Amino acid sequence: MREYILRRVIYAIFIAWGVFTLTFFLLRIGPSSPADKYLATLVAKGENVEELIAAVEARQGLDKPLYIQYLDYINSLLHGDWGWSFSTSMPVMELIKIHWKYSFQLILLSMLFAVFLGILIGVYSAVKQYTKADYIATFFSFIGISIPNFWLGIMLILVFSVKLGVFKTYYDTSLPMFSLANLKALVLPVITLGTGSMAAYTRYVRASTLENLRKDFVRTARAKGLPDRVVIGKHVLRNAMLPVVTIIMFDLSGVVFGGAYLTEIIFGIPGLGQISFNAIFADDYGVVVAVTLIGALVTLFFNLITDIAYTYLDPRIRYE
């Protein structure tokens, strides 16, 4: 097992290097430069425009040959230096350190919301297959999957914040992380971000549960006199969760960099998603590379966790 993990870690480093290299060159071959956004503002007397652009590029180290920049970058990364974010005026790592928690709490709560409700409704729907409750759950899960989450977010704000005044129209970062007020502030964002996933999980859990309900060991468990609660909660669910775990983990990276960003924009949550997309628009290369790299590492980490979790969830699986 230890050897397996070691191998996976080495593999992850290889993948991360691939992602890093791809991002780095992607950014550099594009037509836009960090100086562009200054152009509008730099111009005073015509003849100095190019000189000033050169100054900006020199300040950001963009004047060196590409391969030197690349090697320098790798070198400083290896020394733990992630560089300076010129669009926010702070070290890249510190920027990420401050902002990851806003995304994290949003994603964590959304995932909890999605996983918990998804499993609950999915299992219920499967157990009550072909009943009215099942049809309703199925129908709503389709709606949940299909509704664009940015659209849902706007509608929620319009109804609950503006018209009904139940929630604030934006997320307040000054709330203590572990407080009821913070939880309340996250209700709408969590629903916005979590609904799609929740609905998707409902579908998967339902299908998986249905499949497992037909299995022989479920009959055995019933024959043992176990109440339905135990039969479904323990025997069916544990087996039904196996394929779902992969899907949830796979979904996670999509949520982090797709849904979470849109949700953060709509609700004004200064999470990593918003930071990274603003960095893209501001040509803040250091942040873009760092976020992509970290995103890749997190994905790889979750993949590893998933695989390890499997050995606990499913004792039949062993890695050498």
Place this chain on the structure above:
Amino acid sequence: MRLSRRRFLRLCAKAGALAMVGSLGCLQKETVPSTEKPAIPQVKGTFIEGTSAGDAETLNWIFAADQASFSYVGYTMDGLIAYDNDLNIVLRWLAKPIEVSDDGLVYTLTLRDDLYWTGGKQVTAEDFVYTYKNLMFADWMPFNYKDDYREDVDGKREFVEVRAVNKTTYQFIRQTVDPEFLYTITDFWAYPKHIVKKYEGDLKAFTQAEELNNLSYTGNLGPYRFVEWVRNDKFVLERNPDYYLGKETGAPYFEKYIVKILGTPAARHAALEAGDITSTVIDPLQVKKFKEMEHIKVYTNPTASYTMLLWNLRNNGWEGFKNKRIRQALAMSISKDALIQSIYLGFADPAFSFIPKPSPWYVEEGLSMYGVGGLYDKEKASEILAEEGYEQEGGRILDKNGEPLKLTIITNSGNKVRESICFLVKQELSDIGIDVELKFLPWATELNQYLRNKVPGSDQPPAFNNGPDAVSEKPWDLLVIGFSTDPLAPSGSSTFFSSEGGLNIEGYFNPEVDSLFQKVKTREALDEAERRRIYGELSRLLSEELPGDFLAFPASNVGFQKNVMGIEPGISMGYNYHEWFFA
């Protein structure tokens, strides 16, 4: 609202040169109803200013180029002067008005003696002189506005001289006359010499210096003190109890001042309506709704930025533009009233030149007002076109080759107002038989492929004005773009319209215009009446010459919760914001 309270009008003119600008001033003066009993200011509450214009880039202001950065710093440091709603100078850090020598070459500034940095060290003339000479003018420092402090001496660009006279007095000494230099020298703050000295020469250290990035040195220099800056979220300030202007009055009156960034205009409007923020800019379509709200007060202010329709006068534009009469014919076909009503919903003034109405240099007399009244006449326009050899055939104008004329209009994508203007221009020009194709381009693409130009075949680096023979990589005919002007120093617009102008994108070359712009920087122009005459002449000339079609000076609308007191609406609304308070 941003920047308006301070002397960054000029900076702003640059900041907004190509980008879009916030709000600056006011066309029509509203008076605060005096029937209400004036309330007594008390220190209380948190003022939350909502914006969706984007976050600042740095508080280490010497590197700043964006409005938000200057605005953020401005809350903690007043600067030398401010302007009131009549654009008169209001002293802030200065103890008395700036003295200009009779020959217009020496500018003397005297600081108050009760200004100090955090820690109690007095702010001295030496701090300013050091900031200029050792930082801004230094080779190692990529200060973006260096050229504002240079002058042409014997064909070379040289920095002006700065020197300290005594503890509170310092001087700028020029070798050439530039009456508007007056408005440049009050643009910036200073760094405390005793802190920044150790970073001198080390760009990386200066960039990353903690005390410069968290404004911990601002002492009693501004109404608020820096507390926290959560990127892309909020900039938090607290009341500065030591504020030098508050010694007698107790100002400022807000416990906290927060700039809150809201991702979208929709979120901004919703937050104001729900009372989650104190003030924000309101889009034209929403103004009526907000004006009707009980708890909201909306102020309508003008701006000094204007939208222009440029014709490509360079060799890869339609050759017809080189003919002034055709330019006039086109301008006659585009109704400024329709534009203002349809797109700005009335919240704009028609523009005929680069000087806005509130400017002291504004002259209305003799302006050619194309696009309104009698000079909005499509039939006449068609006649002129026909006279100049562009006949209509089957409702379409034919170009020199006998093909139906098709012009390409470009603008940067994402700016909804400019996109709408493109559509309107298309609609208007189709009435006189000109077909227009729309192209909305990302900013970088527009800049690099359409705006920057060079002489074909040469190895010039592309720039915005590489002379009359230069053309852009890709052809265009019409361009909708926002320009900004400094109502106090309109000569800055020479960058757009003079032969040597660095932003003369359109390729307009007129010696008469060049000489008028040069006249502003002469000894004669020290006389204000003379300067007004020159500007009047310039305005008239450009309104008739039409290097581009000046379209409109948009107004901006700012909404406040009704309990904010002390607001003086006008061109510089917010110049006295330290006196605002909650009822």
Place this chain on the structure above:
Amino acid sequence: MPLTLPNELLSVRGLKAYFYTESGIVRAVDGVSFTLDRGECLCLVGESGSGKSTVALSILRLLDSPPARIVDGEILFNGKNLLTLPEKELLQIRGGRIAMIFQDPQSSLNPVLKIGDQIIEQIIQHKKMKKSEAKKRAIELLNDVGIPEAERRVNEYPHQFSGGMRQRAMIAMALSCGPEIIIADEPTSALDVTVQAQILEIFKELKDKGLSILFITHDLGIVAEIADKVVVMYAGKIMERGVVNEIFDKPLHPYTRGLFECLPTTMKAKKEFPYIPGTIPSMIDPPKGCVFHPRCRYKFEPCDKDIPKEYPVSDTHTVACYLYGGGK
């Protein structure tokens, strides 16, 4: 209160269990009655698809509903009708007083739970026992059914067990709460022949200890070894029943006889590979009259008209065939 004889432990009466499918009603069990006495081993014999498993599942109400539904009949256990018993009481009987063993130990054990835990949870469900005690008991049980190193094995997962050991574990599980009846649904058919014998040995021992066993199988060899009584089913109906010797010595029903002819031991005597011609009929649309008549060598006039009753041949032996009664 229905009448029950003192020795009668389980009595199935007129059981009808149908599957309601899209293509129609499958009459999987159509009027089956039999009794299981204390200490007795009753074998339910028939081809696959004859409805034997459905009978077994009906007893503990384990049929999936929908699509299955028990439409008629009663199942009396110690005089109580299991079919109408409240859920709570039923749970106590399932696994507690009546235990069940299934055909395929591979799929009948939960793959993600330890063998021990699967036994323990049943013990805890029925007996007031601490987990540690229950575990001890589980180890004992595993020992009893012949699993070596039970201490260690108790913590293993099903996939780590061989087929035979899994079935032993299933048996241990069934025995864990001291049931009165064990229902074994083809417990050996998924196993190797050598293992089959071992498992069968265990069943014999259980029988000797006085447990009542309802043993479902299609293997007449096993029946010979273990059964006290035999009930032969075909297409959801009982064809013949009797004490084991009677059936083996004198199989009367043409179907039973067919089954015997297919036995490997009897096969040797003949040259050709024996089989019962035709296939088991559709239970959606069963043949009129005797369900076996389309495949019957002896069918005559009344066979395709009316359903034959069970005609007694002796006190303990009955046959549902017009050859042995029904007039004419």
Place this chain on the structure above:
Amino acid sequence: MNRLVKYYWKRTMRSRLAAFGLVYIIILVIVAIFGPFFTGDPNAVNFAEKNLPPVGFSIEHSVYDIKSGEFTTVVVKGSLKHPLGTDDKGRDLLAMLVSGARVSLYVGILATGLALIIGSVIGVTSAYFGGVVDNALMRFTDIMMTFPFFLLLVLIVFIFGPSLNLIIVVIGLTGWTGTARMVRSEALSLRTREFIQALIVLGSSNKRIIFRHLIPNVLSIIIVTATISIPGVILAEAALSFIGLGDPSVASWGRILNAGQDSLDTTWWVAVEPGILLFLTVLAFNFLGDGLRDAFDPTK
């Protein structure tokens, strides 16, 4: 073959939701193809008719007079000339939505098609050749899977400028990984089947085996994947438009929605109408996809 199609058709249509989805999609496709011939030019601007509400609704139009500080207000009613109303430039929303349907379907189908082709080829090749080829292709797939998809999409579109075709290509080039893996595992299990073994022994060419035998056999997965990928792609394009990275020269539903979302409380229909269409279309594809999946699932 025909019978097989019939069989799956029957199985798919067993689900009423799938049938609804199919009918909706067919109508949408017909509207997208032929609609623009009836609805007129979606780019025809007419500022005199801007911000007209849909039929049955009315709205106040106000214009400010900067000299007097007063509003001039008129009540405007929706008319049959523009049954779904107009936008702030007076463009007919019905025409825009119809041409937007074309765009959305174009993006959805093309990008999905591209992703499926790449994914299938890689998956089948990987499974068929095994060994080094398999290893290399799957490692590459891993790198692509690890890339934060939406971030990459935004990055590329921002760097190279938002054009519809670029968006399609980028989605296609990045969205194939899931398909590749699924196809690979399906093909792996097919490869071991007798008829493929037989073909190998008989000396059929690799190309022939892959294209004539393996791919048709994994077609069912591909069909299902396509149906459930299309709405994802349509949503991705809408999300890009939402953050201002849609192709500015094309009025996709996402672009219309983006243009209207700032004025939801006044000219609500501009954002609501494309939102509903977007939602219904995605829903229809999901219904159909689910029905197809069930139909192809042999255990059902």
